[in-house]
Amino acid sequence: MEESLEQIKQRLRNFAADRDWDQFHSPKNLAMALIVEAAELVEHFQWLKEEESASLQNQKLAEVEQELADIQIYLIRLADKLNIDLLSAVNHKIELNERKYPAERVHGSSKKYTDYTA
Amino acid sequence: MEESLEQIKQRLRNFAADRDWDQFHSPKNLAMALIVEAAELVEHFQWLKEEESASLQNQKLAEVEQELADIQIYLIRLADKLNIDLLSAVNHKIELNERKYPAERVHGSSKKYTDYTA
Amino acid sequence: MEESLEQIKQRLRNFAADRDWDQFHSPKNLAMALIVEAAELVEHFQWLKEEESASLQNQKLAEVEQELADIQIYLIRLADKLNIDLLSAVNHKIELNERKYPAERVHGSSKKYTDYTA
Amino acid sequence: MEESLEQIKQRLRNFAADRDWDQFHSPKNLAMALIVEAAELVEHFQWLKEEESASLQNQKLAEVEQELADIQIYLIRLADKLNIDLLSAVNHKIELNERKYPAERVHGSSKKYTDYTA
Numbered sequence: 465m466e467e468s469l470e471q472i473k474q475r476l477r478n479f480a481a482d483r484d485w486d487q488f489h490s491p492k493n494l495a496m497a498l499i500v501e502a503a504e505l506v507e508h509f510q511w512l513k514e515e516e517s518a519s520l521q522n523q524k525l526a527e528v529e530q531e532l533a534d535i536q537i538y539l540i541r542l543a544d545k546l547n548i549d550l551l552s553a554v555n556h557k558i559e560l561n562e563r564k565y566p567a568e569r570v571h572g573s574s575k576k577y578t579d580y581t582a
Numbered sequence: 583m584e585e586s587l588e589q590i591k592q593r594l595r596n597f598a599a600d601r602d603w604d605q606f607h608s609p610k611n612l613a614m615a616l617i618v619e620a621a622e623l624v625e626h627f628q629w630l631k632e633e634e635s636a637s638l639q640n641q642k643l644a645e646v647e648q649e650l651a652d653i654q655i656y657l658i659r660l661a662d663k664l665n666i667d668l669l670s671a672v673n674h675k676i677e678l679n680e681r682k683y684p685a686e687r688v689h690g691s692s693k694k695y696t697d698y699t700a
Numbered sequence: 701m702e703e704s705l706e707q708i709k710q711r712l713r714n715f716a717a718d719r720d721w722d723q724f725h726s727p728k729n730l731a732m733a734l735i736v737e738a739a740e741l742v743e744h745f746q747w748l749k750e751e752e753s754a755s756l757q758n759q760k761l762a763e764v765e766q767e768l769a770d771i772q773i774y775l776i777r778l779a780d781k782l783n784i785d786l787l788s789a790v791n792h793k794i795e796l797n798e799r800k801y802p803a804e805r806v807h808g809s810s811k812k813y814t815d816y817t818a
Numbered sequence: 819m820e821e822s823l824e825q826i827k828q829r830l831r832n833f834a835a836d837r838d839w840d841q842f843h844s845p846k847n848l849a850m851a852l853i854v855e856a857a858e859l860v861e862h863f864q865w866l867k868e869e870e871s872a873s874l875q876n877q878k879l880a881e882v883e884q885e886l887a888d889i890q891i892y893l894i895r896l897a898d899k900l901n902i903d904l905l906s907a908v909n910h911k912i913e914l915n916e917r918k919y920p921a922e923r924v925h926g927s928s929k930k931y932t933d934y935t936a
Binding site for chain 2: 475479484508543
């Protein structure tokens with residue numbers, strides 16, 4: 465993991481330790497907390513049209529930013545608990561995706577996209 | 583955003599552009615895709631006891647690693663689309679949490695934890 | 701609870717008892733299982749435009765029907781475990797909503813809808 | 819669909835029509851709203867031990883009851899929009915499950931349960 469994510473990981477460890485909250489941070493519980501934050505993100509978009517979701521007002525954008533942060537925090541915390549290197553995992557997954565969806569084969573239509581990624 | 587997340591952001595941009603998939607990546611749709619990946623993570627833990635979730639076998643751990651990667655990928659992609667700097671957002675949120683939950687006040691019991699964070 | 705939901709509740713009890721699966725059905729675990737099924741539903745819609753989501757092809761519609769069934773099953777099971785009468789809860793909630801969102805005040809625009817229900 | 823669910827379906831139709839909210843109720847949006855409610859349910863349980871989740875205090879139980887109601891409401895609404903009969907779908911799915919997980923074969927261990935239902 466690179467320097468800054470590494471620093472955040474350590475900061476979150478200290479945050480939990482200082483509050484004796486480590487006891488609640490089983491991977492099972494952290495996965496639940498993460499999906500709850502993901503849903504708070506979804507809630508911001510549920511009644512918007514797609515194009516509206518791409519041009520949020522400042523207040524709403526600031527709230528969405530906090531939801532993204534919450535998701536990232538639980539993701540780092542969960543990876544730490546499972547001893548997973550997030551950035552390595554991401555790079556590995558992108559390579560898998562590049563082989564799974566060759567650009568020349570899947571270029572274009574929504575139908576193809578849906579079929580390939582469903 | 584630091585160097586490596588920045589590189590992944592760019593790599594994901596190219597990945598979408600090469601496949602003409604950008605058209606599907608509205609923030610609304612990306613938020614949906616993110617929560618679907620979060621649920622695939624939750625699925626791995628749903629019938630496990632908390633302590634079992636902390637000691638996964640290799641095969642299961644590798645699957646969980648891929649789910650974490652998928653969540654991270656959609657999170658980077660969504661932040662990119664909304665022009666949000668993920669790491670800044672995280673550091674800002676941690677500062678808010680440090681003020682919201684002072685260690686000396688919330689130290690300890692599950693009840694307190696639940697009350698403060700619910 | 702009315703006759704048929706009551707019958708399904710009993711059938712699901714027997715199903716779990718016959719397999720000795722009751723031990724896994726804590727409310728916590730059932731809530732996780734329910735959201736996993738909800739995400740499988742969301743997955744069907746994540747790349748579709750809103751109008752496409754309203755005119756699904758037969759095969760897709762049949763899959764969505766199974767997801768709705770899975771959600772309903774876990775909902776009935778969870779209500780049973782918590783000794784909650786689902787239909788009473790629903791009728792009570794609709795009354796609350798009718799008072800919270802008076803038709804003459806919230807009629808119309810998406811903005812109002814978003815504000816009132818966010 | 820049996821009498822009472824049928825009545826609720828009609829009542830929810832009127833509720834949306836009276837407020838001109840039907841325009842927001844695409845299946846895509848309703849699926850998002852449903853998972854958001856499912857997450858509010860999960861949030862009540864995320865830091866609880868399994869056994870705690872089975873013995874909620876009155877106040878918490880009342881809140882959980884409202885979440886179950888919200889999920890049921892969106893489920894009925896979504897089924898209505900897709901012209902799906904919820905109870906038929908459930909009965910059909912239970913029959914599939916009974917064949918997929920024969921009691922004599924899957925009786926017992928968590929490992930089996932996880933394998934069979936993952």
